Amino acid sequence: MQLICLGWVIGIATMGKTFPMLQSLLIPSIVLFIIVVLLKWTVLKHDHSLYFKCLQLCIGFSLGMTLGYSYAYMQLTDRLAFREQQTEQVEVIVYVKNLNEWGDQSIQQKIQVLNRHAEVVQWQAFLKNEIDLKQQTSLELGQYYRLQGNTRPAHSYATKGSFDQEQWYIQQNIMSGFKVSAVQKLSEQDIYSLGYGRYVRQQHSVLNQVRLWVEQQRLALRHFIAQQPVRNKGLLLALLTGDQSLLQPETEQLFQRFGMSHLLAISGPHVLIFALLLCWSLHQLICRYCPQIYLKCPKQYLLILPFCLCVLLYCAFVGFEIPALRTLLTCLLMSAFVLLKQKIQPLSILLFSASILLIFDPFSILSAAFWLSYGACFVLLRIYQTVQQQNHLEEIKTWTQAIKIQLKILIESQWKISLALLPLMLVFFKQIAWVTPLSNLFAIPWIGLLIVPLDIIAAFGYFIFEPLGGLFFQINDLCISGLLLFIQWLDWIFSPTLQPIAMNTWTLFSLCLGLVILFLPRGVVPKLWVILCFIPLIAVDADQNDFELTVLDVGQGQAIFIRDQEQTLMIDMGGNYDESKFSVGKQIILPFLSVNGVSQLNQLILTHLDQDHRGGYESIKHDFPIKKVYSNEQLDVENLSQFDYCHQGQQWHWSDRVNISVLSPKPEHLARAKFEKNERSCVVYLQVKNVQPYQNFLLMGDAGWETEYHILQAYPDLKVDVLVLGHHGSRHSSAYHFLKQLKPKLTVASAGWNNRYGHPSVMVESRLKDLNIPLLTTIEHGSIRFFKQKNIMSIAFERDSQRWLKH
Incomplete structure (x- = not known):
């Protein structure tokens, strides 16, 4: 089984x-x-x-x-089948049954859309804070609305390693985003008249009314905490219900840098603390007033039902998050084993729990919370089994011995969990903080034994007598301040930063295998085998990476990665208009390099210094080592990097088979690069020998017609198999004569989905069609990878890697 x-x-x-x-x-x-x-x-x-x-x-x-x-x-x-594919203006009838999320720029609200399909679907509505505050048009729980606005379908940056927004939408059962422009409240009678009476009756069922009541209580608790005279409102709320609406960005970043973001999510211990507190109180009442009950029904049997009900109640209160659901299913299974007098096997319970959860919600497999939650639970079970074996051998005589043993367990559990979850952290987050075990060693018991119990008691106080709840929240605020003081002290001493880790699939697999062997019971597999598994982590194989060229999907911009054996080069790094809001460098380029096992670049060529080509570099240049940087204008680089101008005549011979050369601009034209950035772009020509069908690559940067003319004059016999179109396929580039003379086998346009410039231009597409030249775009295919297999240059598209990425 x-x-x-x-x-x-x-x-x-x-x-x-x-x-x-x-x-x-x-x-x-x-x-x-x-x-x-x-x-x-x-x-x-x-x-x-x-x-x-x-x-x-x-x-x-x-x-x-x-x-x-x-x-x-x-x-x-x-x-x-119900996912939206295009941006369009629509009018929808919706019902609100979920708590919203407050953000800096907008309020995010999950809505149930009644009139889009035969079945009700869920969208994510975005309302501006100004609308909600000035016009009082916030969406209330349990109400119906007619909304006008524009659909915002999810469209990920289809680049390996980057955050997959489309996957997240699928996992959350969100079929589209929706930017709200107008709101009209509707009554239930209006909904009946529109033909949705059946849905209204469904919402009147007992179960749906209970769910709505829970959401309303969560909202009331949020407003209550927001009004309290405390400093750490966001942490008080997040640690109680998982609602991060009041959390300050500075606090969130602090927890991220120390690798403690998981503490802001509701986990199994939160649920168990609540259930144990109530069951302990019930046990004390029984012992005081009617202890004879235990003579008729053993304590473990009598308290199982209230314990499970408490777990269920708290899971509902936190919105049935995955770690809480895992705890609920595990508790129900263990309770069933106890009632049926069956031997409890921890690993079996864990597998049964995961299997049942995936029956009801198979999409939870796409969440990092699923893997981290069950991974941590598995490690804790192994530690528990080890402790049980030690307890049989050791006799605890004094309370000091008991404290020593508990401290030993705490320290052992922290380093083991940190080590065991390392592969999962690298898979999902691509970076680690070395100080995490130390910070968790103090933070986890402080939060689990003091802050969370006080939070729960304060919430009880709020529902019974509000001033009492407010008092406990203020006391707990002091406890949280103590925790933050300790973290800030660690920050002052160590100044930790999240370290990006470069690890390819092979080394990651070796690490996982080694850790599995390390955590297996003694005698199953020799522990020395771990050394063999860890060899790939330190061994360097210069020949393991054959030639590849990848045009990354960075939205409206350009970034190209080239590798041959130990040599690595990037041409541009993309860039967002505001890297502080969304950093292409940190959220696309660094994760991509990490999953490809690249810890430094030999060369970076910035074709010119427009934001959509150099912005990514500016955001990561302090964190990622690059030996030499080239551009057509002077650029401030890190001390460990060298700078040089790129100009016609430069060549690099990587090997007998790979040659790279710069075709433009001429050295005498560099002085005009500041005023003619696009036309003075660095144009790179790359040749790969002894492969078919693509040997010669021409990368145009943002160069236009003038540069194209000069290239044809200077290199009349230039052979091009793959042409990366200039200026993202703009109509001012890729002239008909230029395309006709080069006659490439394939063209590539790096452009952003739904971009306001209309790239690639309809005129360019028409020219290519007339000349029977195929066009590939990052909009349609995501990242486009050319890679050498023996003597064949193959192509792979990132949007073919997952079904939800295909459009």
Whole structure:
């Protein structure tokens, strides 16, 4: 059964991928499983041979995996059918049943859209703070509205390693964003007259009314804390309900730098603390007033029901977040095992819990919270098993010994959890803070044993007698101030920063395998094997990376990554109009380099200094080492970097097969680069020998017609197989004569989805069509990767890697 559950989880984890073979194995797996079960019950009832047992395990795992894959495939297909694809102005009828989220620029509100499809779908509405405050048009819980505005479909930067907004929308069951321009409140009678009476009746059901009441109480608690005379309102609310609407950006950044962001989310211990507090109080009342009850019903049986109800109540109160759901399912399963007098096997409970959760919400597999929550739980169970074994060997005689043992467990659990979750942290966040174990060593017990219990008591006080709740919140504010004082002291001593880690798939797999061996019980696998697993982390194989050229999807901008063996080069790094709001450098370029195992660049060529080409560099130049930077204008670089102008005649011979040269601008034209940035762009020509069908790449930067004319004059026999269009495919670049003479086999345009410039231009597309030259765009395909396989130059598109990225 465990292997079936494990196969189920792994099968669900393939969500977004397409494996026709797995789908074709579903029926055979079911048939084989039925045959094996029948054989086990009849002919081979007393057969305990190793071969038959292995056969059962393999078929059980195969069945679980194929079922999981098929279930995930169907669920994703159903959800993708309701996703919005285009931006358009619409009028929708909506119902509000979820608590909103306050942001600096807007209020985000999940809305149920009644009139868009045959089924009700969920969108994410964005309302400006000014509208809500001045015109009093905020969306109230439990109310219906007619909204006018523009749909904002999710469109990710399809670059490996960057945040996948489309995946997040799918996981959250959000079919579109929606920018609200007008709001009109509707009555239930209006909704009935519009033909949605059935939906209104559904919302009147007991379960939906309870859910609405919970959301209203969460909102009331938010307003109550916001009005309290305390300094740490955001932390008080976030640690109680997971609502981060009041959290200050400075506090959030502080927790991020110390690797403690997970403490701001509701986790299993929060739920258990609440349940244990109430059950302990109930136990004390029983012991004081009617202890004879325990003679009729053992304590563990009597308290199981209130304990589970408390866990359920708190999970509902925090919005059924994944860590809380994991705790709820685990508690229910363990309670069932206790009532049925079955032996509790922690790993089995964990697998059953994950499997059940994925039945009800298979999309939770896409969340980092799922993997981190269950990963931490697995490590804690291993620590618990170790402690149990030690307790059998050690006899605790004094309270000082007990304290020493508890401190030992605390320290051991922190370094083990930090180490065990390292691969997951690298997969999801691409960076770590080395001070995390030290900060968590103090913060976790301080929050878990003091702040969270006080928060819960204060919330109880609020519901019973508001001044009492306010008093406890103020006391807790002092406790949080003490925690922040300690963190700020650590900040003053260590000044920690999040370190980006470069690790490719192979080294990451080796790290995971080594950690699994390290955490296995003694005697299963020799611990010295860990050394073999960790060798790839320090070994450098110069020949492991064959040639590749990737045109990254950085929106409206350009960034090109080139690698051949140990040599790495980037041409431009993209850039947002305001890197402080959204940093292309930190949120796209650095994660991409990290997942490709690149810890430094040999060269960077900034074709010119427009923001959409150099902005990403400015945001990461202090954090990422680059040996040499080239541009057509003078540029301030880091002390460890060298600067030089790029100009015609420069050449770099990386190897016998790769040559790079600069075709423009001429050295005498560099003085005009400040005033003619686009035309004086650095134009790079790259040749890869002995490959087919793409050998010669011409990268035009933002160069226009004038530069194209000079290139044709200077290099009349220039061979080009792949042309990266100048100025993102602008109509002032890629002249008809230029395209006709070069006659590339393929052209690429790096441009942003729905960009206001209309790039690539319709005129350029028409020229290419007339000349029968194919065009690939980062809008349609995401990052476009050319890579060498033996003597073939192949192409891969990032938007082909996941089903939700395809449009």
